[in-house]
Amino acid sequence: MQKTVVLGVTGCVAIYKACEVLRGLQKAGVRVKVVMTKNATEFIQPAMFRALMREPVAVGLFDDAPGDPIHHISLAKEADLFLVAPCTANVMAKLAHGIADDLLTTTALATTAPIAIAPAMNVNMYDHVATQENMQTLKARGVRFIDAGEGYLACGDVGRGRLAEPDDIVAAAIEMLEVTHDLAGKHVLVTAGPTVEPIDPARYISNRSSGKTGFAIARAALNRGAKVTLVTGPVALGDVEGADMARVTTALQMRDAVDAAFDDADIAVFSAAVCDARPSNPSKRKLKKGADDEALMHIELTENPDILATMAGRKRPEQVVVGFAAETENVVANARAKLERKHADMIVGNLVGEGRGFATDENEVVFVYADRERRLPLMNKDDLAHAILDEALEKLE
Ligand SMILES: Cc1cc2nc3c(=O)[nH]c(=O)nc-3n(C[C@H](O)[C@H](O)[C@H](O)COP(=O)(O)O)c2cc1C
Incomplete structure (x- = not known):
């Protein structure tokens, strides 16, 4: 018609x-x-x-x-x-x-x-x-x-x-x-944004992730007919209408929300920038400059759980797991090392810093597999979202 x-x-x-x-x-x-x-x-x-x-x-x-x-x-x-x-x-x-x-x-x-x-x-x-x-x-x-x-x-x-x-x-x-509902009947789990790890009620450790890529993937998956769960750290983006939204703050909360949705997911895309570590003993009261200098200047850290590695480690053969590697150098080598270390099916590698990657509307990435890589031209995050889903769907079929 x-x-x-x-x-x-x-x-x-x-x-x-x-x-x-x-x-x-x-x-x-x-x-x-x-x-x-x-x-x-x-x-x-x-x-x-x-x-x-x-x-x-x-x-x-x-x-x-x-x-x-x-x-x-x-x-x-x-x-x-x-x-x-x-x-x-x-x-x-x-x-x-x-x-x-x-x-x-x-x-x-x-x-x-x-x-x-x-x-x-x-x-x-x-x-x-x-x-x-x-x-x-x-x-x-x-x-x-x-x-x-x-x-x-x-x-x-x-x-x-x-x-x-x-x-x-x-x-x-x-x-x-021409958009087809090629993800109808599939469940896509997406993580997005940064995690925020409190030092005290006022201070925290976090990163520059805006969540835009993950939100674009969630929207694209919904448009293609998928059921979508979006687990996001604190970002300045409104809910994706139609997605099952889980808004979390810390890596531990993100792990729990992902854990609850992962087994049911057909495709899991881990685009969140999870903090590698968190303050071991966050203070319940604001630390004071002077009186609490010792605690402020020597923040003891505990490693956060590796959500991608944990989930990919328990994935069923018919599930597809996509990870992200934001790097400032050696993108392909670092992304491939991450792929092997974490047992993901694919890593989306991208250069960040100097105005690239975080908080922008466009990105230039490379899809990294165990045996090959595919470079994509600079594209907006909506097009990139579809390209990632195309790739994941191909693996799924
Ligand atoms: C010569 C001229 C060029 C304009 N070019 C633009 C433009 O490129 N983009 C824009 O947002 N508004 C532009 N404007 C202002 C809009 O015409 C104005 O905001 C108007 O209220 C828009 O009406 P509309 O959005 O109902 O079409 C221009 C106005 C003039 C007089």
Whole structure:
């Protein structure tokens, strides 16, 4: 059956590229229905899209659509994918907060189809904490972002915020339309984030893991039909809707939550950055500089349980265990040593530090096996999540 993309078009300079996106989708055999914001019509007349689509263009919430009194609901139901390209900072903010004050945003709220966003804006608008928080909110809800790298912007600035190339937007949309439920009936266990090991009620030992990769894997597995358990350390990310969430703090708590879910899991992906050690005797009261210098300057540590090694050591032959190795050097050699030491099926090795890996939205990794390795290009964490699940599924079958 022919798939339908509802293409949301918003008010920004990159709007001319929406015509190419529309044409690209049509060439791929997709039916496209365009919804414009009122401000978008300040940049391009609806007639342009009407000519390319040979269908009416929807703009006003209260316009009379022929034979269709509640246009936002019919559009919402028709969509196999709701794609906003280009998406302004304004529409992104509205979508993040459930605001529905025009046809585009009301349709977005009414649809149950997957949503993809290709942002386009000035670098300062893109980097603004409000925009970044809105993006995180939407990502946590499973909205897919199709981002360009850095580049020259229409305003003359250089940086993030440039609309992705139309070909890349079309390719991502097609991929989303074709997503199969190839993990239906499978249970995927994912660990994410750092662990936090208290020294006293105020101080702790932890690391820079943001949890973004693990959360992306959980979302991708859910989209592919899996039952998902997500065990996460403290992170600034909202719950993954549909996943069985276990929020923990310490490595010992993470071990217990993983222990409870592991035997039932078909695939277990250990992306959490578990602290190797914890303070042996965390103080119940805040240690005082001066009076408690001895305790503060000589923190005795106890090794934490190795969750990956413990679980992989007891895995059944039909279970697949994937580990992560974040390294600052010799990624492949270190990842292979970890694979052998911990009896995992695969290690995802990645270079971290100097702006790479932790807390970024992109990553460049290498899949390391006992007898071979596969290098992947730099990709966003959503694409990486699917690549990891593809690999795990292949091992499972
Ligand atoms: C010439 C011009 C270019 C603009 N370019 C952008 C842009 O690239 N990205 C963006 O988020 N807003 C841009 N804006 C601001 C938006 O048009 C403005 O926030 C508007 O309220 C967006 O409306 P909409 O989100 O309902 O389409 C631009 C405004 C003008 C006048």
